[in-house]
Amino acid sequence: MSESHAKLGFLRSYVFSTDHKVIGIQYGITALLFLFFGLCLMMMMRWQLAYPGEAIPIIGGLLGETLVDDGAMLPSFYNSLGAMHGTIMVFMGIVPLAVGAFGNYIVPLQIGAPDMAFPRLNMASYQAFVIGGLVMLSSFFLPGGAASSGWTSYAPLSVTATTGQTFWLIGMIFLIASSLLGAINFIVTIIHLRAEGLTFFRLPFFIWSQLVTAFLLLLAFPPLQVAAIFQLMDRLADTSFFMPTGLVSGGDPVAAVGGGSPLLWQHLFWFLAHPEVYVLILPGMGIVAEVIANNSRKPLWGYRPMVYSLLFLGFMSFCVWAHHMYMTGMGTTMSTFFQITTMIISIPSVIILTCLVISLWGASIRFPVPMLFALAFLPMFGIGGLTGLPLGLAAPDAHFHDTYYVIGHFHYVVAPGTIFAMFAGIYHWYPKVTGRQMNVPLGKLHFWLSFVFMNGIFMPMMFEGMAGVSRRLFDPTVYEIGAAVHGLTTMSSWSAWLLALSQIPFIINFFMSMRKKERAEENPWQATTLEWATSTPPPHGNFVEPPVVYSGPYEYSVPGASSDFSPQFIKQES
Amino acid sequence: MSETVAISESEAARVRSHLRVYVMVFVALAVLTIITVAISYLRLPTPLAITLAMVVATVKASLVAGYFMHLLSEEKVILWLLVLCAAFLVFLFALPFWTETGNGPLWVG
Amino acid sequence: MSEIVIPYRTEPHPLTGVTSGKLGIWLFLASEVMLFGALFSSYVLLRVGAAEGTWPTGVEAGLNVPIGTFNTLVLITSSITMVMSWASLKMGNPGAFKRYMGATIALGMLFLVVKGFEYSGKFHHGIFPATGWPGASDPSTFYGFYFTITGLHALHVFLGILVNIWLLVWGLALYKTEPERFAGRIEISGLYWHFVDLVWIFLFPLLYLL
Numbered sequence: 005m006s007e008s009h010a011k012l013g014f015l016r017s018y019v020f021s022t023d024h025k026v027i028g029i030q031y032g033i034t035a036l037l038f039l040f041f042g043l044c045l046m047m048m049m050r051w052q053l054a055y056p057g058e059a060i061p062i063i064g065g066l067l068g069e070t071l072v073d074d075g076a077m078l079p080s081f082y083n084s085l086g087a088m089h090g091t092i093m094v095f096m097g098i099v100p101l102a103v104g105a106f107g108n109y110i111v112p113l114q115i116g117a118p119d120m121a122f123p124r125l126n127m128a129s130y131q132a133f134v135i136g137g138l139v140m141l142s143s144f145f146l147p148g149g150a151a152s153s154g155w156t157s158y159a160p161l162s163v164t165a166t167t168g169q170t171f172w173l174i175g176m177i178f179l180i181a182s183s184l185l186g187a188i189n190f191i192v193t194i195i196h197l198r199a200e201g202l203t204f205f206r207l208p209f210f211i212w213s214q215l216v217t218a219f220l221l222l223l224a225f226p227p228l229q230v231a232a233i234f235q236l237m238d239r240l241a242d243t244s245f246f247m248p249t250g251l252v253s254g255g256d257p258v259a260a261v262g263g264g265s266p267l268l269w270q271h272l273f274w275f276l277a278h279p280e281v282y283v284l285i286l287p288g289m290g291i292v293a294e295v296i297a298n299n300s301r302k303p304l305w306g307y308r309p310m311v312y313s314l315l316f317l318g319f320m321s322f323c324v325w326a327h328h329m330y331m332t333g334m335g336t337t338m339s340t341f342f343q344i345t346t347m348i349i350s351i352p353s354v355i356i357l358t359c360l361v362i363s364l365w366g367a368s369i370r371f372p373v374p375m376l377f378a379l380a381f382l383p384m385f386g387i388g389g390l391t392g393l394p395l396g397l398a399a400p401d402a403h404f405h406d407t408y409y410v411i412g413h414f415h416y417v418v419a420p421g422t423i424f425a426m427f428a429g430i431y432h433w434y435p436k437v438t439g440r441q442m443n444v445p446l447g448k449l450h451f452w453l454s455f456v457f458m459n460g461i462f463m464p465m466m467f468e469g470m471a472g473v474s475r476r477l478f479d480p481t482v483y484e485i486g487a488a489v490h491g492l493t494t495m496s497s498w499s500a501w502l503l504a505l506s507q508i509p510f511i512i513n514f515f516m517s518m519r520k521k522e523r524a525e526e527n528p529w530q531a532t533t534l535e536w537a538t539s540t541p542p543p544h545g546n547f548v549e550p551p552v553v554y555s556g557p558y559e560y561s562v563p564g565a566s567s568d569f570s571p572q573f574i575k576q577e578s
Numbered sequence: 579m580s581e582t583v584a585i586s587e588s589e590a591a592r593v594r595s596h597l598r599v600y601v602m603v604f605v606a607l608a609v610l611t612i613i614t615v616a617i618s619y620l621r622l623p624t625p626l627a628i629t630l631a632m633v634v635a636t637v638k639a640s641l642v643a644g645y646f647m648h649l650l651s652e653e654k655v656i657l658w659l660l661v662l663c664a665a666f667l668v669f670l671f672a673l674p675f676w677t678e679t680g681n682g683p684l685w686v687g
Numbered sequence: 688m689s690e691i692v693i694p695y696r697t698e699p700h701p702l703t704g705v706t707s708g709k710l711g712i713w714l715f716l717a718s719e720v721m722l723f724g725a726l727f728s729s730y731v732l733l734r735v736g737a738a739e740g741t742w743p744t745g746v747e748a749g750l751n752v753p754i755g756t757f758n759t760l761v762l763i764t765s766s767i768t769m770v771m772s773w774a775s776l777k778m779g780n781p782g783a784f785k786r787y788m789g790a791t792i793a794l795g796m797l798f799l800v801v802k803g804f805e806y807s808g809k810f811h812h813g814i815f816p817a818t819g820w821p822g823a824s825d826p827s828t829f830y831g832f833y834f835t836i837t838g839l840h841a842l843h844v845f846l847g848i849l850v851n852i853w854l855l856v857w858g859l860a861l862y863k864t865e866p867e868r869f870a871g872r873i874e875i876s877g878l879y880w881h882f883v884d885l886v887w888i889f890l891f892p893l894l895y896l897l
Contacts, residue, residue, distance in 0.1 A: 118691045121707045188714045192707050195655075196700045197693070222718050223666055227725035233835065234729070242817035243831025245729070249738075261819030263741060263827035268732055271674040272725060319662075323669045326677055338677040545691045585779050585866050593777040600774070604767040608760060615756050618896035631892040638888045646770050646881045653704035656713045663717045667724045674732055 022123035025542060027130050028109030029437070035101035038137060040507075042092040045085045047504055052077040054497035056479040070149060079478040083152035084168065086476055088140070090155030091172065094284065095179050096137045098422055102287035103183075103221070104133065106429050107190060107214045109437065113535035113542060114208055116199025116551040116573070121192040129186040136178030143171035154476065156277070159246030159269040163238045163260075164253050170239055173232045180229045183221045190218035199534065199573075201553035205311070206572065208533050208557040209297075209304060212311050213290030216318040217283050224279035224322065231272035238264070245269075267332055274325035282321045284418055286314065288381070288425030289356055295378040295428050296360055298531050300367030301568050303558035306359035313352035320349040330398040331405050339398045346396035353389055357382065368561070368568075372529075373447035377428035380455050381421060388417030391466060406476075409469025412462045420458040427454075427510070434517070435524035439540040446513040453506035460499030464492035530569045532559050537573040603645045610638050697868045712875045716882050719843075723886050726836050730893065733832065741827040743820050745895035748829055749812065751805065755895040758801045759887060762844075765794035766884045769877045776870040781862055784873070788855045791880070795848040802841050806834075833894055840890060843883050850876050 021027060051060050059065075059075025071081040108126065112119055120126045143150040148166025151157065162169050194215045198207070234245035242259055246269045249262025297304045304310065326334065326342045361382055369375070391413040394400035404410060427450075434442050472485045473493075480486025480493060527536040538547050551573045559570040570576050614634040618627065644650040649657070695707045703710060734742050746752065772787035809815070809830075816834040819826025854876055861869040 119693060121693060121695075122711060123691075123693070184715075184718055187718075188711050191714055192711050195703060196695050196707050196710065219662075222714060223663065223721050226718050226722035227670065227728075230722055230725040230729065233839065237816060237831060237835050241815070241831070241834075243835065244819075244828035245733070245831060245835075247828075249825055261817065261826045261828055261831075263733070263737055263819065263825070265678070265732060265736055267678060268674070268729055271677070271732075272729065275670060275725075319665075322666045323673065326673065329677075334677045338673070341673075341676075585777055585870065590778045593774045597771075597774060600767060600770050604763065607763045607766075611756060611759050611763065614892055614896065615752060618752070618892070624897075628897055631897055632889075635889050635892055639885050642766060642881050642885050642888065646766055647878055655703040655710070656705065659713060659717055660720075663720050666721065670721070670724050671728045671731065674728060675735070678732060679735055 020127060022119075022127045023544065024108050024112050024120045024123065024126060025437075025546075027126050028105050028107075030130055031100050031104030031108060031133070032106075034134065034137065035097055035105055038092055039097035039101065041141075042089050042097055043504055043507075045089040045092070047500055048077070049082060049085045049089065050497035050500045052082055052478065053480065054494040056481055070147065077478075080149060080152060082478045083154075083476070084144075084150040087151045087154050087157075087172075088144070091140065091151070093418075094155065094280065095176070096133075096140060098284050098418065098426075099183065099280075100133055101426055102284070102422065103186065103190075103214065103217060104130065106287060106291065106426075106433075107186075107217075110433065110535055111190065111211060111214055112193060112197070113436075113538065113546055114211055114533050115194060115197060115202060116534045116537075116547060116553065117193060117197035118545045118547065118550075120189050121197055122189050125185050125189055129182045129189065132178050132182035132185065136175045136182060139171055139178060140175035143168040143175070146171065156273060157235070157269075158273075159235065159238070159264075159266045160248070160251055160253075160258070162269075163235060163246055164258060170236065173236045173239070176232050177229065180225045180232070183225055184229075187218040187222040187225075190214055191222065194218075199551045199553050202534075202572075205308065206553055206556050208290075209293040209307065209310060210287075210290035212314050213286040213293075216314045217286045220279040220283050220286075220318055220321060224276045227272045228276035231269055234272075235269065267329075270329055270332065271326070274328045275322075278325035278328065279318075279321040281414070281417070282317060284422055285353075285385070286317075288422040289360075289385075291425045291429040291432070292378045292381045293360060294533070295374045295432050296363055297558040297560065298432075298529050299370045299372065299375040299378070300364055301370070301560045302363065302367045303556070303560060304359065305363040305365070306355070307556075307558070310356050310359045313355040317349060317352040317356075320345060320352070324349050324396075327396050327398075327401075330401045343397055347393075350389065350393065350396070357386060357389070372431070373442065373444060373451060374428040374432035376448065376451045377424045377431065380451070381424045381428070384416060384420035384424060384458070388413060388415075388421050391416065403472075404469060406474055407469035408465040408473050408475055411475050412465030412469055415462045415465070419462065420455070424454075424458075427451075430514075432529065433535075434514075435528045436535055436540055436542075438518050439523050440517050440520045441524045441528060442517045443513050446509040450506060450510040450513065453509075454503060457499045457503035457506055461496045461503060464496045468492050527571075530567070532569050532571045533557055534573055537571065599645060603641050606641055607638055610634055614638075697865070697871060706871055708871055708875050709878075712878050716878065719882060726839070727889065727893070730832060730836070733828065737827045738825050741821065741825055743827075743829055744897060748820055748833070749809070749814065750833070750895045751808075752895050754801060754805060755891055758798055759891045761794050761798045761801070762884045762887050765791045765798070766881055768794065769880045773870065773873045773877050776862070776866070776873055779866075781859070784862075785855065785859070788851060788873075792848055792851050792855065795844055795851070795880075798844055799841060799848075802837065809834075836890065837894070840883070840886055843886070847876070847880050847883055851880070 018026060048060060048063065057076050060072065060077060064072050064075030070078070072078060108120070146167050148168055150168040151165065151172035153162035153165050153169060157169065157172065194211055234243075237243040238245050238247055238260065244260045244262050244264035246266050247258060247260035247262060247264045248266060251258040251260065251262065293304055293310070324342060324345045326338065327346045330339060330342075391409070395404055395410060395413060431442055431447055434440070468489050471489050473480050473483070473489060477486065481490055486493075524540070526540060534551055534553070537551050553572050554575045555570065555572045557572055559572060561568045562570045562576070565576060614631055617630055617634070622630070693707070697706060699705050700707070768787045768790040772784050772791060775781070775783035775787055814830055816831045818830045820829045854872060858869065858872060861872070
């Protein structure tokens with residue numbers, strides 16, 4: 005098999021590859037670059053928030069006059085930064101990393117498959133992602149700037165916005181197509197290409213989380229695809245899907261016939277965007293489950309309830325979306341309906357989190373760097389999830405909607421939540437991909453600094469929100485409330501910049517560890533799942549012999565076994 | 579790897595036995611099309627017109643799905659996938675509709 | 688690239704009973720159901736929310752029912768020819784396959800030509816997506832909807848035609864070496880094609896007759 009691989013040139017091996025491992029790495033590098041870019045956008049925003057009206061250091065002098073006034077950020081630029089930070093982090097950062105990178109690399113290995121079910125479709129997904137990402141980034145160079153109507157692109161503001169919004173819509177169409185094709189691949193792969201003996205309830209929890217995530221992407225994205233097309237038509241062909249009659253903008257009547265509904269955009273958008281938040285968290289939960297089981301040397305507690313919770317969560321995520329719309333004037337009946345479904349959907353996440361916590365009880369816990377991130381995920385996701393409850397109920401949401409409380413809530417889930425899970429995954433699977441271990445002291449430094457500063461950014465936001473500071477404000481200090489809590493804003497900003505600096509040990513570690521002479525062992529974590537049954541890095545086709553599975557995924561500390569782990573691909577003598 | 583899997587005789591016979599059904603479905607579809615157009619010329623009150631049109635369309639769609647797309651003899655996994663889809667479609671139709679027309683205004687200006 | 692053998696390309700999986708390709712296309716169709724479902728759901732919302740007298744029937748909006756009916760029959764016929772092209776392959780008759788597939792492609796093209804004819808007729812009368820109906824005060828975006836949804840459907844027809852042309856001209860080589868696998872590909876393309884027909888079955892009455 006390696007013979008045919010050697011015949012391929014550089015382009016076919018590394019650029020236009022259909023090998024899931026290469027594609028996974030491509031997704032990973034691209035997503036990490038986009039994440040870093042999104043971080044930079046946010047760091048600029050934090051300057052304006054902490055020091056409103058002051059010239060941005062260094063960068064202020066480099067930006068053009070459509071963006072800054074004498075180095076100080078213009079409101080339109082702030083709005084673009086906000087909209088693009090959200091869009092890039094969600095659609096170009098987290099999902100491609102969690103699903104495209106980790107999913108692509110690990111899933112075929114963990115199920116004992118030679119590759120994904122449709123390797124060429126996999127390559128096409130990656131290419132669509134890159135095109136969508138480039139379209140999004142290129143919008144920054146437009147005269148009117150990038151999209152600036154929030155990552156939620158509500159009509160009619162978005163319909164009347166500058167050309168950057170058109171690029172956003174076109175970029176989204178490519179990104180959505182990429183996810184749809186990828187989802188098909190994941191589902192068929194997981195159902196059809198499992199190794200012999202790998203029944204559904206012997207699958208690692210990570211695979212279940214990727215399976216449910218794929219269904220969410222497959223079935224929830226199309227309505228947003230429709231909405232994006234409608235909005236493009238409204239912008240380019242002057243239709244009125246989302247434009248109400250009689251709209252006036254800046255004193256002039258808007259050039260649209262009217263008869264449309266801005267709320268239609270919201271329904272179509274949130275129909276996707278609610279399942280999307282579960283897309284953001286589920287792969288992370290999967291990674292955390294793998295790392296916790298492995299480093300507690302004990303099976304996951306409540307594996308089956310966790311799996312059923314995943315399935316139930318996935319289904320429920322399709323009927324809760326209007327909890328993002330409580331303030332749009334819906335009547336009490338529908339408000340009640342969505343509050344009920346939203347409260348119900350909190351149950352499976354709590355079950356999953358609780359099972360992960362209970363899994364630690366009576367365990368022989370080890371604390372390598374991946375475990376630090378996985379353990380920190382638990383309380384951080386806990387805070388994120390719990391702060392979602394008052395948002396999910398309409399009465400307190402009246403106070404919290406569109407405040408910093410919301411920003412604090414969702415960032416807790418995604419930032420010290422999902423991103424920590426991503427770090428856990430990187431540190432955990434690094435030896436599998438590169439054959440080397442990452443440096444431990446640098447890893448611990450990265451962890452502790454990140455943990456402190458993540459909380460430093462987002463905890464103040466919870467209080468700012470409770471005080472009543474609105475989100476998306478260019479200068480919160482123009483309002484008394486914003487001025488009164490400006491100290492919190494500044495604390496968030498400094499924490500953000502220090503968080504960015506805290507990534508330096510990680511970046512150094514990531515690149516330098518690849519060049520170490522000392523190779524890691526084949527199964528350095530003494531893990532039980534199939535990805536450790538093959539060499540590092542895995543050969544083309546993954547397994548020399550198709551593996552056979554004999555037991556569950558977390559057979560750690562089996563009584564009577566000769567070691568504290570019994571890999572599922574090795575037949576144990578009883 | 580090329581596996582030279584030839585079409586088996588039993589497969590061929592099975593398909594041949596279905597040809598009549600396919601043609602009958604085609605005729606039914608054409609007839610139903612004429613019927614639904616004819617009904618529209620009756621200028622029935624709107625709610626009735628919509629109901630009838632959708633019923634006929636659903637029958638036609640079921641014929642295409644059941645026979646041309648082989649759903650009547652298809653594996654359970656495919657059918658369950660479509661049931662899941664149908665559930666989500668119900669959410670997509672009903673929830674925005676009730677939200678916007680129930681006790682809340684639909685903002686049309 | 689690979690000598691990697693991905694199983695279940697031609698033989699069905701023991702658990703699901705279908706090949707990977709068939710499972711894959713049904714998953715894709717499920718997402719298409721959600722896509723067109725969103726389109727129809729939006730139609731319902733906009734039409735129900737439209738002010739009294741501002742949402743036309745198809746006839747009021749100037750849609751030609753006989754032409755629409757003809758196009759519906761064209762698409763239905765293309766569906767039966769598609770089935771027959773697949774059946775011909777399964778019965779070991781590649782010659783008949785070519786004729787039926789050719790007919791399917793031609794009928795698909797005819798559908799698009801008629802559609803183009805309808806569109807240009809609208810443009811001729813000064814009716815564009817941006818045009819409101821009834822045009823005076825308080826118009827609705829019926830035409831915006833009409834052009835967008837039929838346009839999207841036509842795009843799907845067009846892409847289906849491209850796939851069918853590829854299968855007829857270049858894909859047929861596979862029939863000589865792996866007839867079952869090629870028949871599977873035709874079945875998969877057929878599933879997509881029937882779905883596009885199915886959408887039109889709902890679209891035609893919704894836009895033209897109601």
